[in-house]
Each structure stands twice: as structure tokens, then as C-alpha cells.
Amino acid sequence: MRKSFVNLSQLIRLLIIFIVVSINIINRSDVNDFYIFIFLAFIFNSQLRVNIIKDKWYPLSTLIDIGLLLILCIQYERANYLFFYILVLDNVSINKFFSYSVIPIIIYFSYYSGLEVLALNFMIIIFMMVFGNQLYSLQEKIEEIEELYDRNRRYSYQLENAKKTLEDYSKKVENQAQLEERSRLAVEIHDTIGHKLTALLMQMEAILIVKEKEPQKAEELLYSSRDLLKNCVNILRSTVKNIKPKKHRSGILALVDFLDEFSRETDTKTNFNIVGSPYDLLPGEVTALYRNLQEAATNAIKHGNAKNLDIVVHYNHDSLMMTVIDDGIGCNNLSKGMGISGMEDRVALFGGEIKVELLERGFSISTIIPVQGRGEVDENKSYAGG
Known part of the structure; x- marks a missing residue:
């Protein structure tokens, strides 16, 4: 939108320059080197103001253009007052004070060109004032939308970073949970199967000792060892089964x-x-x-x-x-x-x-x-x- 307005402003600027130059050629005005110098200085300064100069120096550039155009209007053909419309166009959405301050100058010089020209300039001025107010409001909304867009983009970046941080934290927590669960399972296996396996080992050693002298006692210990081993297998199977939820x-x-x-x-x-x-x-x-x-x-x-x-x-x-x-x-x-x-x-x-x-x-x-x-x-x- 802003780019379209800039293109439209440049087109109107060129049209105004073409009209003034055409009037000077038709009327065979006395255009000398000084006129060309002032004219080029005005064009250069206006282009500098629109494309390069920041807000701080904008009023000074506008005042310089007003001075240059007053010289052209006083020393040469009064049709040069049309150049003031370029100042109105430049300031209509930036500085309303400068935009309105040049309107009396336009009216003053157009008065000497006849009532029809004066009426035409009045219509142009009214149109530009209405257009300027609408454009000023539109530009404020555009700036507000751009600010909201920039803020939303910053929040989006922050949210993306927060999401990445949360994912990293979740992975760390998941790894820590796995380590803690493994440690707990190790303690559980040690406290259950570990003691039973120790008892089983002691029974097996006792069987080796008494198998010759007390074969019946050795047989009883052997059956007891078998039952103890079955119990260990069942505990181990149950522990492995309950490590995590079912996969399906x-x-x-x-x-x-x-x-x-x-x-x-x-x-x-x-x-x-x-x-x-x-x-x-x-x-x-x-x-x-x-x-x-x-x-x-x-x-x-x-x-x-x-x-x-x-x-x-x-x-x-x-x-x-x-x-x-x-x-x-x-x-x-x-x-x-x-x-x-x-x-x-x-x-x-x-x-x-x-x-x-x-x-x-x-x-x-x-x-x-x-x-x-x-x-x-x-x-x-x-x-x-x-």
C-alpha cells in the first residue's frame, strides 16, 4: 500500500513539473540560467526530502523549498506557484502544518490568473485536504498493523525458542526418568531376587555337604531349591512385564x-x-x-x-x-x-x-x-x- 502511494506521488510530481514547464514554453517565459539553477535546486531538495532525509531535517528541507519557489513565483511567471502542490503532496500525510501553510500562497498567486483558475485551485485544494486526511488515517493504521505484525513475529520467535527449550527439557526429564526407573528396578531386583538367589546358593552348598551322609535331607533341600528358583523366575518375569505399559x-x-x-x-x-x-x-x-x-x-x-x-x-x-x-x-x-x-x-x-x-x-x-x-x-x- 505504501509503495503504491509513493509511486502515485512520483507520478503526480512529474505531472506538475510537466505542466509548469509546458506553460513556460508556451508563454515563452524568460527562462535563464538562474531560473534553471533554482528549479534544479528545488527538484534536488524535494527528491532528497522524499527519499533520504529523516524526520529531524524534514521541516528544514520544506522551508528551503518554500523559499526557492517564492523566488520563482516573484521573479518569473506566476504559473510556477503550481510547484507548491508538490509541497502539499509531500507533507499531506507527514506534517499537516507545512501542507496547510502553503495553501494561502497558492491562492494568492492563482488569484492573478483569473477567477476560473482560482476556482479550479480551490477544488484541487479541497480534494487534497480530504485525500490527505484519509491518507493520514490510512497510514496510521498501516503503521499500527506493521507494529502488530512485528510484535507478533517477535512473539512467534520467542514461542519457537520456548518450544525448543521445553522439548529439550522434556527429553532430559525423560532420560532422567528412565535412569531413575532403572535404578529403582535394580534395587527391587536386589531386594527380592538377590536375597532369594543367595539363599539358593547356600542350599546348593548344603546339598553338596549332606548328599553322602543324609541323602534324604539333600533331596529335601534340592526340592526346596527348585521351588525357590521357580519363585525367582516368576518374580523376574513379573518385574520385566511391569517395566512399561503394553505396546499396543x-x-x-x-x-x-x-x-x-x-x-x-x-x-x-x-x-x-x-x-x-x-x-x-x-x-x-x-x-x-x-x-x-x-x-x-x-x-x-x-x-x-x-x-x-x-x-x-x-x-x-x-x-x-x-x-x-x-x-x-x-x-x-x-x-x-x-x-x-x-x-x-x-x-x-x-x-x-x-x-x-x-x-x-x-x-x-x-x-x-x-x-x-x-x-x-x-x-x-x-x-x-x-
Whole structure:
């Protein structure tokens, strides 16, 4: 738009110059070297003002042109007053004071050219004033739009950088979560299978000692070693199976798969609900929810003899909360050794927390993970399963 206006201004400028020069040629005006010098100085200064000079020197350049044109109008043909329209055109959208200040000069010199010329100049002046006001308003809007565009572009760059930073942070958190989970599994295997394998080794050594003198005792130890080894294999198989959610289901649906399998294996009734509008979660977050659900469900059966589990996942704007409620026998003194410490460690990697509430019958364990505004809440939308 601005480029089109500049092209139009240049066209009008050339048209005015052509008209004045044509009038001087037709009237055979006394054009000498001084006239040519003043004329070229005016053209040079006006071009300099439009294309190069900044706002600070703009008024001075306009005053110089007014002086040069007054010399032309006084010393030579009065048709040179038409050059003042170039000043009006240059200042109409930049400095209204200079634009309006040359209008009396135009009227004064056009008066001596006859009433028809004076009326024509009045019409041109009125048109340029209306055109100038519209152009001034349009230019302000263009500048405002350009400023908004620049601001939006800066915000876009900042958002892109923030997105990249968040992705890098998510990868680091994911790697850290994997390391923490491996460390936890190592401790779990050591505390379960490690002790059993140590006992198995001692039994095997005892078999070697008593096999000659007490063959029956050695046979009993051998059967006991076999059972102990089977137990180790089952524990190892269960540990490997529970490392991560099943591959054929992703995201929150992995929790539904686990609950279906858990219900079949333990004869426990489960009820699963989603509140809010689901949004994407990081793989590490899904794994943490999956493992915490495993821990809470297992503890409810193992320590509380629960028969029913209610699981609710709340998709909030700034956090995701998974609550597991059981109808077990509960207890008066809660021990973090019942798997709660491990649950806290998993969500701590994401800045989350665990909240435990003792109910009249059973427990309520909530896993809360901040999601940094990844979704909006829709309380009317829910998913139920079980």
C-alpha cells in the first residue's frame, strides 16, 4: 500500500513539473540560467526530502523549498506557484502544518490568473485536504498493523525458542526418568531376587555337604531349591512385564488395559472414569501414572484386602490428577514403605506430588502432575470404563 502511494506521488510530481514547464514554453517565459539553477535546486531538495532525509531535517528541507519557489513565483511567471502542490503532496500525510501553510500562497498567486483558475485551485485544494486526511488515517493504521505484525513475529520467535527449550527439557526429564526407573528396578531386583538367589546358593552348598551322609535331607533341600528358583523366575518375569505399559495401547488407554487384566487376575471390580478433555502426555508421565496405578492397586489388594477400586483421571488446565480409591480395611498408621516413596520419586521428576487420604474404609491416593496449561477443562465430558 505504501509503495503504491509513493509511486502515485512520483507520478503526480512529474505531472506538475510537466505542466509548469509546458506553460513556460508556451508563454515563452524568460527562462535563464538562474531560473534553471533554482528549479534544479528545488527538484534536488524535494527528491532528497522524499527519499533520504529523516524526520529531524524534514521541516528544514520544506522551508528551503518554500523559499526557492517564492523566488520563482516573484521573479518569473506566476504559473510556477503550481510547484507548491508538490509541497502539499509531500507533507499531506507527514506534517499537516507545512501542507496547510502553503495553501494561502497558492491562492494568492492563482488569484492573478483569473477567477476560473482560482476556482479550479480551490477544488484541487479541497480534494487534497480530504485525500490527505484519509491518507493520514490510512497510514496510521498501516503503521499500527506493521507494529502488530512485528510484535507478533517477535512473539512467534520467542514461542519457537520456548518450544525448543521445553522439548529439550522434556527429553532430559525423560532420560532422567528412565535412569531413575532403572535404578529403582535394580534395587527391587536386589531386594527380592538377590536375597532369594543367595539363599539358593547356600542350599546348593548344603546339598553338596549332606548328599553322602543324609541323602534324604539333600533331596529335601534340592526340592526346596527348585521351588525357590521357580519363585525367582516368576518374580523376574513379573518385574520385566511391569517395566512399561503394553505396546499396543498408548497414552491413558494403557491404564484401562492394566485394570482389565488386574480385574481378571485378582477378581477385583474396577471402575475407571475420565473427567475433562484429554490432551497429550509425555511418555515419561504416562509411565509414571501406569506404575503408580500398579502400585496403588497392588497395595489395595495385598495390604487392604480391597474388593473394589475406583480410578478417576482429572484433566485440568494446569495439572493432571489420577485418584485411586479402594474399599480395603485401611490402617491407622500409614507407612511410606508400602510403595508410596517410590510413587513420590516417579512424579517428583515432573514436579508432581502424591496425596494420600485415609478414608472411613480404605485409602484415597492421588497422583498429581503439572502439565503447564496443555489443555482446557470440560467438566461435562467424561469417559467411563471398568
